[in-house]
Amino acid sequence: MSKLILVSNRAPVTVRVDGQELRLDRSSGGLVAGLAGPHDEFEGTWIGWPGELPRLSAAQRRQLEAQLADIRVVPVYLNRRDIKGFYEDIANSSLWPVLHYRIDQLPLHPTGWDVYAKVNEAFARAVAEAHEPGDRVWVHDYHLTLVPSLVRQALPDARIGFFLHVPFPVPEVFAVLPWRREILEGLLGADLVGFHTTLDANHFIESCRRILKVTPTNDIVMHQDRPVRAGAFPLGIDTHFWSSLATRPDVMEHATEIRSETQNRKILVGIDRLDYTKGLPSRLTAIELLFQADPDLARRLRLIQVIFPSREAIESYASLKRRVDEIVGRINGRYGTTADAPIRVLNRNMQPNDVAALYQAADIMLVTPLRDGMNLVAKEFVASRAKEDGVLVLSEFAGAANELTDAVIVNPYDVEGMAASIRAALDMPLREQRQRMRNLRAKVLRNDVHVWADSFLGALDGDDMPSGIRTA
Secondary structure, three states, rough: OEEEEEEEEEEOEEEEEOEEEEEEEEOHHHHHHHHHHHHHHHHOOEEEOOOOOOOOOOHHHHHHHHHHHHHEEHHHHOHHHHHHHHHHHHHHHHHHHOOOOOOHHHHOOOOOOOHHHHHHHHHHHHHHHHHOOEEEEEEOOOOHHHHHHHHHHOOOOOOOEEEOOOOOOOOHHHHOOOOHHHHHHHHHHOOOOEOOOOHHHHHHHHHHHHHOOOOEEEEEEEEOEEEEEEOOOOOOOOOOOOHHHHHOOHHHHHHHHHHHHHOOEEEEEEEEEEOOOOOOHHHHHHHHHHHOOOHHHHOOOOEOOOOOOOOOOOHHHHHHHHHHHHHHHHHHHHOOOOOOOOEEEEEEOOOOOHHHHHHHOEEEEEEEEOOOOOHHHHHHHHHOOOOOOEEEEEEEEEEEEEEOOOOEEEEEHHHHOOOHHHHHOOOOHHHHHHHHHHHHHHHHHHOOOHHHHHHHHHHHHHHOOOOOOOOO
């Protein structure tokens, strides 16, 4: 029986050494959450890095391999040099900013491409070793852009798909990368290259036209006498998980406690990873403008901003944290009291039940990235609102804005406009809230993570692109 081989930078579990014992913790992040369903549904094999490990004894290594095999995970081990060159220098410090239109964050002299290529080769070898005739290979995200071509060289007849979980920028931005040709040719080793939005797919096709001098036909790029399709497949969430979690008694009780602690003020919630793409300074500045226009609002609302720590060893991220702290301190200093403050920042990771409680407690959810491939927080919030109330304020530059058109759509670069939109959300009548939320929930519940996986894998098998999820 053929199987699905999933390939991603991070394995679905991270290995933790506790004394002499090895423990497997579920890895965090939207990609792992999105692929857990297909991994189980298709009884697939998942190839990925299980996290940075200390030196293991021979017995511990055997134990680890057995534990991972039990959950159908094949590890690719990376040493410190690999992590530095592949993950930190290229994937996070070079590819990430350019793919998010932040070429100002690209290092003047990027290094580490040789290591990035070497690690991609290691992943490709693991795929070739695990592959059997008839298996489908599904490679994920910007860490592994060379893997499709490398697997194609080893397995010329394999069915290979690639999905990019972040934006693909316009050709003029993508072209600044020194390795633009290598990345495009790497991706074109796949039979199908998937993106969150039609716009991203079209940017990829146009980049192939300009950089590789090919002549695409609609959604097809010919490469080495093979047709490669590019299409849009918007990632959904596990709607059953989030809707069920939101109605659990302990979660509902926690949400009630949050509302009580805020003395029944209007609650605005933001939940973001620490990253310069998330637009945190712009969001906070919009809140400050609200208070400047109506200082009494500072006593009538509370912003709870959760910030998941991320990459703080990188200076641009450490600088961002300092900037956020300064803005929050300025606002709370000006509009707060010794007993209370209008903004509360929680710098920590959270378990899903705590996140669900915040989704339930919120009157307004702020999802205002400067650029985002999809942003699953927006969809999780909607799935959690069984009472069909609350307002989603959503950046037009998040992929989710293409689907969630009944959100209050904002331009995060226009802080005055964003402040006005947040004020309109605060004043929105309950009837309008419910109409909008009803429409949002219909879309989110209909297009869940299982629909996403089925539509992509169906297209990989040669089916027509799903209606409404294909390129122009």
